[in-house]
Amino acid sequence: MTTTARTEGLGTDDAVSEGDGLRTGCRGIPSLSARLEPWMRELLADPTACAALLEEHGSPLNVHDFGALTRNADELTAVADSEGVALRIFVARKANKTLGLVRAAHAAGLGLDVGSHRELSQVLDLGVPADDVVVTAAIKPAPLLRLALDSGAMLVLDNLDEAAAVYAEIAREPLDPPRPVALRLAPTPSDVVGPTRFGESASSWQSWAGSREGSRDGLQIQGIHFHLHGYDPLARAHALGEALGLVDALRSSGHPASFIDIGGGIPMSYLDDAEQWAAFWEAHDHQSDDPTDSLTWRGEPLRQVYPYHQQVVRGQWLRTLLGAEVQPGVRAADALQERELELRCEPGRSMLDGCGMTLARTVQRTTTSDGIPLIGLEMNRTQCRSTSEDFLVDPILVRTGGEASAPVDAFLVGAYCIEAELILRRRLRFPGGVAIGDVVALPNTAGYLMHILESASHQIPLASNVVRGPGGIRRDRIDAVPPQRPWTDAAGD
Template structure:
């Protein structure tokens, strides 16, 4: 489906701001409805400040159902955990709980908050890259599944679990596998090899150890289904060897990295990169090329991607799905973006227009670049301009800049065109930011408060509970 076909009804919304060339973001119906209501948008920013993260988690259930349907069709049991690190709101946790999903946590506070929110320990997996002793203690006390990353961490868990009373329930753990690097699988800092984990497991009593090995986990960078299949092959090898030792792992967890698309139009994405390479000076700030970006359009996303993965070979005569079914293994995953697709947008207020000393037009926003950025070089889809009431403005083409006192404080490095102008009091909306873009890098430098977060509630929007435990803009 092309952008033109998909977005006819939202064309007026998009007319105020377009990239050169355009990258037209998909808008959920709730986003289009809100952005078409100029008064509602300005009232929200007036009440909660700029920038403001606006959420509606209704799409999360639909996104998860797409994955579940793909697994069901392949006869595979699937358990989905939402990556909490992708969005810090308690509204997301509640939406996951209502949808029957689990939550993947990456820190003590994330774990503490989801427990306080009423999530069952069976629905929590602790995958934190670094787990200090208090995090281990809380996970063990709660009986949430702990993913063991390395031998030092495993030893620390043993030390913490040593005080467990004899006869008490055993603590559930999963072993994080570091797959062998290959042309398809890059080296990783996460996990240990099959051989290392087997050496560790051989010295343990499979029936009476305080730790119960429930599964195998891995974490890969990128979105290649073939790489996941190769890693699954190694994970199956580890499962088989653990079972031969008397352990009973019942799942393989492929982590995150399930793809999504911010754009419907593949041709726009292709054209952007062609022009990026041919004339970066016309597209980008100071002509500096982008180096690391999220693939904003992907051909296979969510359900179709999972169907492809499950059909890939994992041995000479068997597919991933067949291998999982034959062993009675549950497949687990921990998506972030793919589940939060369509669940949020960010509103920021224009404070001023200006120019650089060499006459490049700028639009200054009351936000900073960490408030709409992940680990990629840039947020690439076209923003939506929500005009303030008032007279006409002069058209211009320029760049969005933020509040930090840094020469390259760019909200977007793309050159943007404002056919009807823009100025102080207008709002700029960044679509589809709920997954990582709002929170993963946000900073309160310069003593500037973090953005507030609101969640759809009964036809309106209410401040999310996370703002009660985070530095926020005063009312």
């Protein structure tokens, strides 16, 4: 396809900051303006480069720049240091499948949290030391357990059946030296902490640790882990208090527990403007019943979405947690210091904040039979979606096509043969219209949104992934890793 790069039609819009031409071609109704990293602005301001990337790699395309990863991690580390707490961060690999993330995390001195046999084998093949890997997979088949034990990666035991499976592996092939494990605690449900499918009670783990299995020479209980739904720091503090009690009990029984891992759930904010977020929900809750005019698709309410604007994120969130009481009159930070315990965490989304965006090509402009305007993109809805119902950030329209349509308020739809095949479930305004071949950019999608639910249904290929770095933009190789490949020359091909 031949493309003509142009920037006309980017006029002033009262819903965006004056002079921000990137935001005037498309906005939500009402706007939810994404935070854009400098590298995103640079690329999106170059229509020729955007069009060339899609020509070379196909649509949609996930573009990454992991420069923000270190900044995001440093925000947490600075708070922990100020509280006198030793913090170790393991980046959640499940949040983004690129090998570029593994390289960037390792180069930044961060660990990797893996959730499958393939994730574990990939990070080990890329040269990440086993000491920098934690295996937290919810389901651990025998091959994954064996690889974790053979490598010496930190293995988080989720339940008693899993512990028995590890015992069976050790019985078949004894291990020397002992392999490190952590026990996943299911905190007692309360007004603060909800029920969870993950882990066992403190009493169950105490009994197991004192049993023949738990005291075998091949294993060493080095820590306690928990995994909670949601983002409430006070819920984490409540669970941390219970984990401290389990650590004390294990230590009194001779187990060298040295850390508590609070899992993920460290929040970030996609939007800087709290007023925009409030205005969106006000409009959402009072939207029209007319499907040709409603804010969301046919007026259907959004019930489960990520909190795209949050005041307390990353560093402030961790400070709140460390300052919370875990025992009467005892702050979390002080309890950890007193026991010389390391605090560990496994953030994904908040570490990948600012590290990627998704580009897609416009291929059609049409309407439903009852008059709802649609803009068809060369992608599908699984390629920008997490477990949340929608991605609530305004796209960016990059003019790379031919003649634009008239101004239009429309929904973005994708390639699957489903009536509600919506890329976003809210109506968007295109004041200058849309042209076939224009590029639509979905900002800040690196954390979960690109990969967690992506599907190749209809045998449509999955999106390609590229990584932007000092040597330019290079394709990320995901499907295969050459064995024993040197770390230094594994730069994203």
